[in-house]
Amino acid sequence: xxxxxxxxxxxxxxxxxxxxxxxxxxxxxxxxxxxxxxxxxxxxxxxxxxxxxxxxxxxxxxxxxxxxxxxxxxxxxxxxxxxxxxxxxxxxxxxxxxxxxxxxxxxxxxxxxxxxxxxxxxxxxxxxxxxxxxxxxxxxxxxxxxxxxxxxxxxxxxxxxxxxxxxxxxxxxxxxxxxxxxxxxxxxxxxxxxxxxxxxxxxxxxxxx
Amino acid sequence: xxxxxxxxxxxxxxxxxxxxxxxxxxxxxxxxxxxxxxxxxxxxxxxxxxxxxxxxxxxxxxxxxxxxxxxxxxxxxxxxxxxxxxxxxxxxxxxxxxxxxxxxxxxxxxxxxxxxxxxxxxxxxxxxxxxxxxxxxxxxxxxxxxxxxxxxxxxxxxxxxxxxxxxxxxxxxxxxxxxxxxxxxxxxxxxxxxxxxxxxxxxxxxxxx
Amino acid sequence: xxxxxxxxxxxxxxxxxxxxxxxxxxxxxxxxxxxxxxxxxxxxxxxxxxxxxxxxxxxxxxxxxxxxxxxxxxxxxxxxxxxxxxxxxxxxxxxxxxxxxxxxxxxxxxxxxxxxxxxxxxxxxxxxxxxxxxxxxxxxxxxxxxxxxxxxxxxxxxxxxxxxxxxxxxxxxxxxxxxxxxxxxxxxxxxxxxxxxxxxxxxxxxxxx
Numbered sequence: 222x223x224x225x226x227x228x229x230x231x232x233x234x235x236x237x238x239x240x241x242x243x244x245x246x247x248x249x250x251x252x253x254x255x256x257x258x259x260x261x262x263x264x265x266x267x268x269x270x271x272x273x274x275x276x277x278x279x280x281x282x283x284x285x286x287x288x289x290x291x292x293x294x295x296x297x298x299x300x301x302x303x304x305x306x307x308x309x310x311x312x313x314x315x316x317x318x319x320x321x322x323x324x325x326x327x328x329x330x331x332x333x334x335x336x337x338x339x340x341x342x343x344x345x346x347x348x349x350x351x352x353x354x355x356x357x358x359x360x361x362x363x364x365x366x367x368x369x370x371x372x373x374x375x376x377x378x379x380x381x382x383x384x385x386x387x388x389x390x391x392x393x394x395x396x397x398x399x400x401x402x403x404x405x406x407x408x409x410x411x412x413x414x415x416x417x418x419x420x421x422x423x424x425x426x427x428x429x430x
Numbered sequence: 431x432x433x434x435x436x437x438x439x440x441x442x443x444x445x446x447x448x449x450x451x452x453x454x455x456x457x458x459x460x461x462x463x464x465x466x467x468x469x470x471x472x473x474x475x476x477x478x479x480x481x482x483x484x485x486x487x488x489x490x491x492x493x494x495x496x497x498x499x500x501x502x503x504x505x506x507x508x509x510x511x512x513x514x515x516x517x518x519x520x521x522x523x524x525x526x527x528x529x530x531x532x533x534x535x536x537x538x539x540x541x542x543x544x545x546x547x548x549x550x551x552x553x554x555x556x557x558x559x560x561x562x563x564x565x566x567x568x569x570x571x572x573x574x575x576x577x578x579x580x581x582x583x584x585x586x587x588x589x590x591x592x593x594x595x596x597x598x599x600x601x602x603x604x605x606x607x608x609x610x611x612x613x614x615x616x617x618x619x620x621x622x623x624x625x626x627x628x629x630x631x632x633x634x635x636x637x638x639x
Numbered sequence: 640x641x642x643x644x645x646x647x648x649x650x651x652x653x654x655x656x657x658x659x660x661x662x663x664x665x666x667x668x669x670x671x672x673x674x675x676x677x678x679x680x681x682x683x684x685x686x687x688x689x690x691x692x693x694x695x696x697x698x699x700x701x702x703x704x705x706x707x708x709x710x711x712x713x714x715x716x717x718x719x720x721x722x723x724x725x726x727x728x729x730x731x732x733x734x735x736x737x738x739x740x741x742x743x744x745x746x747x748x749x750x751x752x753x754x755x756x757x758x759x760x761x762x763x764x765x766x767x768x769x770x771x772x773x774x775x776x777x778x779x780x781x782x783x784x785x786x787x788x789x790x791x792x793x794x795x796x797x798x799x800x801x802x803x804x805x806x807x808x809x810x811x812x813x814x815x816x817x818x819x820x821x822x823x824x825x826x827x828x829x830x831x832x833x834x835x836x837x838x839x840x841x842x843x844x845x846x847x848x
Binding site: 242245246248249250251252253254255256257262268272273277278281282285288289297298339358359360363 | 690691693714721754755756757758761764768772776779781784785789790791792795796835836837838839
Binding site: 484547549567581582 | 660663664666667668669670671672673674686690691695696698699701702705706715716744776777778779847
């Protein structure tokens with residue numbers, strides 16, 4: 222079980238590092254810049270979660286997270302080269318995998334460290350969305366969380382689902398996989414079919430009359 | 431007394447959550463996106479304060495902050511509907527209340543946890559401005575703190591006033607209320623009459639010649 | 640030795656506060672806004688480093704950092720006045736000094752607190768780049784780290800050089816100075832001759848065809 226969590230966490234790290242490296246490729250960063258953006262995306266959310274929980278920050282003692290990020294960044298540079306064009310969608314899909322994995326794994330960690338359910342859901346959501354948020358803010362791109370498509374929604378629902386199923390004492394592995402798949406499918410559906418919930422919209426009196 | 435602090439803190443949470451939800455309404459977010467933006471605005475500053483103080487993050491044990499934010503976000507969505515137009519000013523006023531309350535309450539918490547006066551003023555200012563800053567940065571809007579109008583100024587003056595009056599052993603409740611009102615009136619005056627201090631301005635040699 | 644570290648740290652604080660104040664001058668902030676932007680730039684990186692290390696935040700107990708920042712901001716306002724024009728380059732050079740000093744001093748602090756080498760390099764890089772990053776993000780300016788010129792690269796190489804030389808038991812003072820000078824020269828060379836490493840570039844299938 223703990224082994225499953227470990228590999229899910231590593232996989233989340235790889236896909237978020239990939240999404241950061243791909244974004245770096247759009248801004249023509251040099252290799253070290255690519256590593257920085259990959260690292261920020263991959264460890265940003267979990268770092269904030271651990272700091273809020275006052276737990277030891279996960280990559281401080283376990284350096285292999287940093288090596289995984291370096292390796293992912295370098296492989297991205299090597300194999301995704303200039304002439305080859307990558308659709309935006311590829312970045313979105315890598316981001317979706319990271320979102321689903323980290324939202325659920327983050328909720329698990331918060332619960333296991335004794336956080337109450339509402340706080341655990343918030344911390345899971347932070348783990349899932351914060352890395353990508355920082356990536357987007359640094360690149361001056363409108364953060365995915367501000368798009369109409371299901372994004373924060375998927376993270377919060379997946380995180381809540383995990384917290385509730387855990388609360389009702391469901392099997393841990395099954396709960397984990399169910400919550401991750403739910404989050405991932407919600408988000409992928411939103412990307413492919415541009416599904417979105419009804420939006421809350423206020424027009425601005427000062428701007429349009 | 432502690433009860434007064436409690437209610438001021440809750441009121442600050444409500445008005446900042448409202449300002450975040452109103453901003454979300456401009457960007458046509460779905461309900462979960464509204465909740466995320468309301469939460470970031472309402473708990474961002476206090477979270478950073480508590481982390482720097484190495485105190486337990488306030489909403490981790492006390493889930494009611496999160497429920498207050500959810501409720502505020504949902505009520506905003508329900509009652510401030512599409513056809514009704516909200517002036518920018520309403521968002522600014524909600525933000526001004528949050529700024530005044532959180533700057534002073536944040537200073538109080540920092541002092542009560544043993545921070546020296548200069549650090550307490552900085553932490554109070556952070557509590558007041560950081561949530562709104564993150565809201566504005568996420569929405570790619572120029573942060574209020576970068577406008578010429580009295581904003582950081584109000585927070586720093588209110589926070590300093592509270593620290594000084596406390597230092598001179600003035601009545602706690604009175605000090606609290608005086609500092610909050612001072613901050614609020616400074617900021618509201620700046621909004622209504624567009625008052626500002628003389629600005630520091632450097633022209634850029636490379637850009638205009 | 641510890642004295643040298645202390646003065647390097649103060650000098651880094653002054654130059655980063657200067658770079659923040661100069662940036663504030665472009666946005667016509669009032670004096671308190673200048674102080675806030677100077678402070679964010681000067682203490683942002685070290686604050687994040689200390690929080691991740693779970694060490695007491697450096698400016699909490701030692702208020703003189705805050706006074707140094709206030710003083711730098713006020714002197715900048717007094718002596719760099721409106722009619723006098725400052726080239727962008729001056730801001731870049733102040734930033735380069737801060738980057739070099741903080742990246743190396745940050746690595747030293749992380750190592751001395753027991754962080755493993757890879758984490759220490761990451762923390763040194765964060766100390767060097769995060770303050771300037773927050774300054775740029777708040778001002779809605781493309782962060783320096785996202786430019787093609789050697790920036791993150793200089794910080795990471797200087798930080799790694801310090802970690803490696805320390806690991807091989809080289810003289811502490813010499814190591815410190817060598818690493819700072821390397822970082823500084825790399826960055827200044829990049830500014831003057833617009834040197835850069837080959838960039839990683841992906842074109843976007845959806846945008847250009």
